[in-house]
Amino acid sequence: MVFSNNDEGLINKKLPKELLLRIFSFLDIVTLCRCAQISKAWNILALDGSNWQRIDLFNFQTDVEGRVVENISKRCGGFLRKLSLRGCIGVGDSSLKTFAQNCRNIEHLNLNGCTKITDSTCYSLSRFCSKLKHLDLTSCVSITNSSLKGISEGCRNLEYLNLSWCDQITKDGIEALVRGCQGLKALLLRGCTQLEDEALKHIQNYCHELVSLNLQSCSRITDEGVVQICRGCNQLQALCLSGCGNLTDASLTALALNCPRLQILEAARCSHLTDAGFTLLARNCHDLEKMDLEECILITDSTLIQLSVHCPNLQALSLSHCELITDDGILHLSNSTCGHERLRVLELDNCLLITDVALEHLENCQGLERLELYDCQQVTRAGIKRMRAQLPHVKVHAYFAPVTPPTAVGGSGQRLCRCCVIL
Amino acid sequence: MRGRTNHLRQLCKRGCRTSPQAPELQPSRRTERKSGPRPLIDPEVLGGERDGGWGHGERPNRRSRARARARVYRTTPTGCSELSCRRAAVNMAETSEEVAVLVQRVVKDITNAFRRNPHIDEIGLIQCPEARYNRSPIVLVENKLGVESWCVKFLLPYVHKKLLLYRTRKQWLNKDELIDVTCTLLLLNPDFTTAWNVRKELILSGTLNPIKDLHLGKLALTKFPKSPETWIHRRWVLQQLIQETSMPSFVTKGNLRSVPVERTQQLIREEMEVCGEAAGRYPSNYNAWSHRIWVLQHLAKLDAKILLDELSSTKHWASMHVSDHSGFHYRQFLLKSLISQTVIDGPVLEHNSLRNEQALVPPGNEGKASSTEETRINLPHLLDEEVEFSTDLIDSYPGHETLWCHRRHVFYLQHHLNGRFPHSVNQLPADSPGGTSNDSHLSPGIPHTSQAMEVDGMSYFSKQGYSQETKRLKRTPAPDSLDLEMEHRFIDQVLSTCQNVEQARFANAYRKWLATLSQ
Numbered sequence: 001m002v003f004s005n006n007d008e009g010l011i012n013k014k015l016p017k018e019l020l021l022r023i024f025s026f027l028d029i030v031t032l033c034r035c036a037q038i039s040k041a042w043n044i045l046a047l048d049g050s051n052w053q054r055i056d057l058f059n060f061q062t063d064v065e066g067r068v069v070e071n072i073s074k075r076c077g078g079f080l081r082k083l084s085l086r087g088c089i090g091v092g093d094s095s096l097k098t099f100a101q102n103c104r105n106i107e108h109l110n111l112n113g114c115t116k117i118t119d120s121t122c123y124s125l126s127r128f129c130s131k132l133k134h135l136d137l138t139s140c141v142s143i144t145n146s147s148l149k150g151i152s153e154g155c156r157n158l159e160y161l162n163l164s165w166c167d168q169i170t171k172d173g174i175e176a177l178v179r180g181c182q183g184l185k186a187l188l189l190r191g192c193t194q195l196e197d198e199a200l201k202h203i204q205n206y207c208h209e210l211v212s213l214n215l216q217s218c219s220r221i222t223d224e225g226v227v228q229i230c231r232g233c234n235q236l237q238a239l240c241l242s243g244c245g246n247l248t249d250a251s252l253t254a255l256a257l258n259c260p261r262l263q264i265l266e267a268a269r270c271s272h273l274t275d276a277g278f279t280l281l282a283r284n285c286h287d288l289e290k291m292d293l294e295e296c297i298l299i300t301d302s303t304l305i306q307l308s309v310h311c312p313n314l315q316a317l318s319l320s321h322c323e324l325i326t327d328d329g330i331l332h333l334s335n336s337t338c339g340h341e342r343l344r345v346l347e348l349d350n351c352l353l354i355t356d357v358a359l360e361h362l363e364n365c366q367g368l369e370r371l372e373l374y375d376c377q378q379v380t381r382a383g384i385k386r387m388r389a390q391l392p393h394v395k396v397h398a399y400f401a402p403v404t405p406p407t408a409v410g411g412s413g414q415r416l417c418r419c420c421v422i423l
Numbered sequence: 424m425r426g427r428t429n430h431l432r433q434l435c436k437r438g439c440r441t442s443p444q445a446p447e448l449q450p451s452r453r454t455e456r457k458s459g460p461r462p463l464i465d466p467e468v469l470g471g472e473r474d475g476g477w478g479h480g481e482r483p484n485r486r487s488r489a490r491a492r493a494r495v496y497r498t499t500p501t502g503c504s505e506l507s508c509r510r511a512a513v514n515m516a517e518t519s520e521e522v523a524v525l526v527q528r529v530v531k532d533i534t535n536a537f538r539r540n541p542h543i544d545e546i547g548l549i550q551c552p553e554a555r556y557n558r559s560p561i562v563l564v565e566n567k568l569g570v571e572s573w574c575v576k577f578l579l580p581y582v583h584k585k586l587l588l589y590r591t592r593k594q595w596l597n598k599d600e601l602i603d604v605t606c607t608l609l610l611l612n613p614d615f616t617t618a619w620n621v622r623k624e625l626i627l628s629g630t631l632n633p634i635k636d637l638h639l640g641k642l643a644l645t646k647f648p649k650s651p652e653t654w655i656h657r658r659w660v661l662q663q664l665i666q667e668t669s670m671p672s673f674v675t676k677g678n679l680r681s682v683p684v685e686r687t688q689q690l691i692r693e694e695m696e697v698c699g700e701a702a703g704r705y706p707s708n709y710n711a712w713s714h715r716i717w718v719l720q721h722l723a724k725l726d727a728k729i730l731l732d733e734l735s736s737t738k739h740w741a742s743m744h745v746s747d748h749s750g751f752h753y754r755q756f757l758l759k760s761l762i763s764q765t766v767i768d769g770p771v772l773e774h775n776s777l778r779n780e781q782a783l784v785p786p787g788n789e790g791k792a793s794s795t796e797e798t799r800i801n802l803p804h805l806l807d808e809e810v811e812f813s814t815d816l817i818d819s820y821p822g823h824e825t826l827w828c829h830r831r832h833v834f835y836l837q838h839h840l841n842g843r844f845p846h847s848v849n850q851l852p853a854d855s856p857g858g859t860s861n862d863s864h865l866s867p868g869i870p871h872t873s874q875a876m877e878v879d880g881m882s883y884f885s886k887q888g889y890s891q892e893t894k895r896l897k898r899t900p901a902p903d904s905l906d907l908e909m910e911h912r913f914i915d916q917v918l919s920t921c922q923n924v925e926q927a928r929f930a931n932a933y934r935k936w937l938a939t940l941s942q
Contacts, residue, residue, distance in 0.1 A: 061592045087595060089628070113595075115628035139598055141629045165598055165630065191598075349528075374528055377557055397524050398557045 012041065024051045030059075049079035054108075056084040064088040066095030073102035082108040086136075089113065093120040100124040107131055112138040112162075122147035126154025134160040138188075141166060145173030152180025159183055164190040164214070171199035178206035186212040190240070193218060197225030204232030212238040216266070219244055226251035230258035237261050242268035242292065249277030256284040263287050268294035268318070275302040282306040289313050294320040294347070301329030308336030318347035320372070325351045330358040334365050341367050349374035349397075356383030363390040373398045526581040529574055532561040533610070534603045536568055543568050545645045546610055548575070568610075568642075575611060582608045586618060598630050606639060609653075613643035619656040626663060633660045641697050648704040654714045661690065661722060687722055691729065694718045699740065702750065712749035716756050725760050733757055734805070738812065745820045751829040758809065758836055765802060806837045814913065822925035827933055837906060838940065910937055 011020070024032065024046055036046035045051075055072065057064050069091055073080065080103040085091055091114050100106075100121075106129050111117060117140050125132060132155040137143055143166045151158065158181040163169055169192045178184065184207045189195060195218045203210065210233040215221055221244045230236070230251075236259040241247060247270045255262060262285040267273060273296045282288070282303075288311045293299060299322050307314060315338075319325050325348070333339050333346075343365050348354050355378040362368060371394055373379050384396050537543060544566045551571040554560065560571035570578075582604050588594040589601070596604065602625070605618040625631035637660055640653045647653065665687065694715070701711035723729045734757045741750050813830045820826065910933075917930045 058595070059592055087592065089624075115630070139628075139630060373557065375557060375559055379557055395521075395524075397521075397528065399525070399528075399554050399559060400557060 009039075017045065020045055021048060021050060024048070025053075027051070029055060029057070047075060049076050052076040053079050054082040055080065056086075057088055058084060058086050061087040061089070063090075065090045066092055069095040070098040073099040077102055078105045080106055082106075084110040085114055086110050086112040087114075089115055092116045093118055093124070096121045097124040100128040104128050105131055108134040110134075110136040111140060112136050114140060115142075118142040119144055119147045119150070123150045126150035128154075130154055131157060133157055136160075136162040137166060138162050138164040139166075141168070144168045145170060145176065148173035148177040152177045156180055157183065160186040162186075162188040163192060164188050165192075167191060167193050170194045171196060171202065174199040175202040178202050182206050183209055185209055188212075188214040189218060190214050190216040191218075193220070196220045197222055197228070200225035201228045204228040207233060209233075209235060211235055214238075214240040215244060216240050217243040219246070222246045223248055223250040223254075227254040230254040234258055235261060237287075238264040240264075240266040241270060242266045242294075243270075245269060245271060248272045249274055249280075252277030252281045256280040260285055261287055263313075264290045266290075266292040267296060268292050268320075271295055271297050274298045275300055275306075278303040279306045282310040286310055287313060290316040292318045293322060294318050296322055297324070300324040301326055301332070304329035305332045308332045308339065312337040313342055314338035315342050316345040317343070318345075318372075319351055320347050321350040323350070323352050326353045327355055327358040327361065330354070331361045334361040334363075339365050343367055344369045346370070347372040348376060351376060352378070354379060356380055356386075359383045359387040363387055365391070368394045370394070371396045375399070522577050523581060525574075526578050529560060529578055530582065530603050530607050532559050533568075533607050536561055536563045537606070539563065540566065542566050543642065546570070546642050547646060548572055570611075578607065579611050582611075583615070586621065590617060590621070598625070601625065602631065609639060609643055610646075613640075613647050613650040613653045616652050619652055623656070623659065626660070633664055636660050637693070644697065644701045645704070648701040648708055649710050651710055654710045657714065658717060658721075661694070661718070664690065665722060691718060691722050694722070695733070695736075702740075702744075702747070706744075707747050707749050709749050712753050715753060719756075719760070725764060727761060727764050730757050730761050730764070734761075742812075742816060745816055745823045746825050748825045748828070751825055751832075754809070755829065755832045755836075758805065758833070761805065762802060762836065762840060802840060803837075806833060806840065809833045810837070817917065817926075821921050821923040822929070824925075824929060827929040831933065831936060834906070834910060834937075835940075841906065904941075907937060907941060 015023075024035065027035065032046050032051060036043045052072070052075065055076070057068070060068075064085065069085065069088075072083075083099075083103070083106060091111075093116075096111075096117060097120070101124070109125070109129075109132060111121075117137075119142070122137075122143065123146075125135070135151070135155070135158060137147075143163070145168070148169065151161075161177070161181070161184060169189070174195065179202075187203070187207070187210060195215070197220075200215075200221065203213075213229065213233070213236065221241070223246070226241070226247060227250065231254070236255075239255070239259075239262065241251070247267070249272075252273060255265070257280075262281075265281075265288065273293075275298070278293075278299060279302070283306065288307070291307075291314070293303075299319075301324075304319075304325065307317070317333075330348075333343070344367055346362070346365075346368065348358070349372045352375070354373070354376045359379065360383075362371065368391055373384070373396060376398070379398065381400055384398065384400075388394060388396060540563060543563070546568045547570075549562060549569040549571045551560070551573050553573050554571070560574040562569040562571065585594070585596070586604055586608060589596045589604075601621060605621050608615055608618045622631060622636055626633050626636065637657065640657045640660075643650060643653050695718070698711045698715040698718070702708045702715075705711075719725060719729065719733070734754065737750065737754060737757075741747070741754060744750055810830070810833055813826060813833060817823075817826045817830065914930050914934050914937075918927055921927055921930070
């Protein structure tokens with residue numbers, strides 16, 4: 001028996017060890033560590049590996065040096081499933097190697113912002129952590145193609161891989177990766193500026209399960225690459241192509257013909273896209289929920305009409321800088337199925353032709369939560385006020401500045417009210 | 424006792440209906456709004472608590488006072504339950520959220536402005552007390568970026584707080600967000616060291632191009648030409664750039680395509696330009712000029728050709744800014760450096776970066792001798808020119824103390840050069856053990872400003888060197904008495920022709936100073 005008979009807390013007397021462990025499993029790190037200081041019995045329980053299956057060291061960031069990671073990995077061993085070292089810039093390859101050796105059951109690893117790590121870490125993960133499913137290497141700029149080769153050999157169960165801003169990655173790395181990890185569901189390549197169409201061809205060939213793909217700022221991509229992706233990845237639900245300025249309607253056509261399940265499409269700053277492409281897209285992809293069409297300057301009300309007719313699930317639509325959109329397009333949008341109930345967010349900033357009339361139309365949108373009207377210079381304060389009278393919960397954002405700037409956080413200025421005396 | 428109340432407070436947080444809930448800001452309020460009218464606190468509870476709604480009879484400590492303040496979002500400070508009061512409190516919460524959204528939009532506008540026009544070369548504040556129209560406060564006209572003043576009072580505190588939250592690890596910002604936030608902050612207040620430090624970290628980890636920081640600094644200097652933190656950061660970035668090995672990621676990405684020497688030359692040119700502009704925007708901009716000197720020391724390694732170029736190119740500027748003490752100090756530095764470059768004889772000459780001369784020098788002693796001849800000849804000529812320049816300015820612009828100070832320096836340099844050329848090897852080095860002797864009688868003679876301007880660390884005017892000189896002068900007749908005579912003649916001429924009282928005063932002071940020299 002671990003517990004002594006005298007001097008025993010009530011909780012220890014009443015609850016069996018298993019239940020105590022269960023309670024501890026809900027606690028966060030800080031509390032767990034405090035509990036471990038209470039008594040020897042609690043020390044053993046609190047530091048039991050089963051309580052350390054998920055760890056997030058975000059709040060400790062710069063305090064986390066290699067030693068911490070090594071100690072944790074030794075303590076938790078095979079129990080550790082999920083570890084987040086987001087922002088822990090002090091962590092390096094050697095501690096992660098120790099970690100990989102000790103925690104071979106790790107499934108979810110977040111190394112976002114751990115800028116010191118290099119390919120060596122990925123080799124370690126590949127050697128020891130074959131159960132890895134979710135890996136986030138955002139901003140680990142020293143990662144090269146070699147890492148991907150390693151991962152493809154050792155971490156074949158990988159479903160989510162985030163390589164945002166790892167801009168040394170090229171098509172060779174992608175090729176190696178997808179050959180090994182054919183079960184990839186989500187691949188985030190934001191800011192991997194060296195990638196070209198050939199990289200996408202490899203994805204087409206191997207990643208048939210792909211659901212989410214982010215190619216933001218991969219500006220070398222052209223239609224050819226996107227067409228290939230669509231042909232290979234028919235399960236695609238979320239696609240981000242923002243910043244890929246070379247794309248034309250051919251990409252949208254490919255999407256329409258191959259990816260009927262598409263729910264999220266971000267195409268900001270793809271300024272060559274036109275109504276034709278979006279028409280085809282709308283007619284085929286009825287599940288569309290979120291669309292970011294910022295700076296798709298060629299689109300007109302016609303696109304809005306098509307979306308209104310064919311996409312009843314539309315929740316969020318951004319038309320920033322789409323200067324050809326007029327009140328008429330908004331009329332159709334608000335009278336549609338999605339307009340009445342589903343539409344939550346609408347961004348019309350810098351749509352210079354929008355006037356108060358559009359706001360009147362939008363009064364039909366009962367579900368509307370947020371409306372952006374920055375730089376819509378024909379919209380007046382009165383118009384906004386009228387609309388908010390009908391839709392009291394909507395947040396309308398414009399440049400008409402708030403009247404009083406807030407005082408410091410937490411410190412409120414005392415407000416005078418009619419019934420109170422205090423100033 | 425406290426443990427129990429903590430325990431109770433925990434229970435209350437989980438939704439005990441009879442006590443006031445600890446207000447959690449942001450997330451829960453948003454979710455509440457989605458589901459309909461906000462559930463305001465039970466009015467009975469509001470009205471009935473004498474100790475400000477604490478229940479439990481606790482004494483409010485620091486944390487609870489903070490919570491009480493936060494509570495204002497749900498109730499009023501007085502616990503008043505009147506509808507108007509509650510509405511006012513709620514409006515304030517809404518307002519601060521609106522502000523956050525507005526500021527995020529403005530930061531995005533600034534980022535977009537830089538994206539649309541990468542050649543922005545000046546920033547400024549536009550006086551505009553309120554936002555009467557639904558128009559962005561960020562105005563981009565021709566390469567000038569303007570910020571309307573009404574948004575600054577919202578913008579600055581918000582971005583400031585956001586960065587501090589990131590720094591204290593309460594909120595995460597990804598790479599793009601960090602860059603945007605620090606950029607906005609530094610354009611509004613470039614003396615915010617933390618923001619520069621965040622950018623340093625980004626550069627060191629290879630996620631930010633150092634050239635961007637130079638560009639940002641240049642922009643900030645158009646509005647804040649003196650900002651010390653900007654100059655300090657600039658020097659750090661330049662140091663990183665010249666240590667090429669420390670930037671592996673940029674090497675592989677091909678950013679260093681041009682030959683290193685070429686790149687350094689370009690950097691130097693750019694820095695000279697930035698300094699020149701900053702000097703023009705603020706009178707006697709010490710920070711700008713000392714940065715300029717630093718660049719010459721560390722980037723150009725005091726290359727004689729560059730020094731000569733600088734001397735000639737700043738001549739016009741100096742003549743247009745006759746009261747800019749820092750500008751003239753710069754010329755003094757140039758002359759001093761040139762002297763120290765060329766008075767070191769023979770084999771030592773090779774160690775100086777007289778690149779042009781080296782290229783032309785054929786192997787053998789002949790060549791070396793001739794090159795040293797060359798530079799030796801130039802020096803007295805340079806100094807003569809400078810004296811002439813000084814004479815010119817003093818005559819044209821009577822009553823400027825700066826010009827007289829400059830003259831003292833130049834004369835002193837000449838004095839040294841003429842009198843003690845072969846001995847100067849002992850006098851020169853920057854790390855000479857100066858200033859230990861008790862030359863108190865000499866101190867009043869030296870213009871006191873010269874002590875302050877030892878930016879380059881060369882103790883040409885070190886007390887030890889000076890005492891040796893005076894001892895020598897006492898033993899032998901001064902070889903430069905001719906020069907002294909000329910100066911006295913000049914002073915006479917000035918006194919006889921000038922009408923400016925100040926000018927006369929300066930001339931007399933100069934005469935007195937000359938007298939101390941020959942003692």
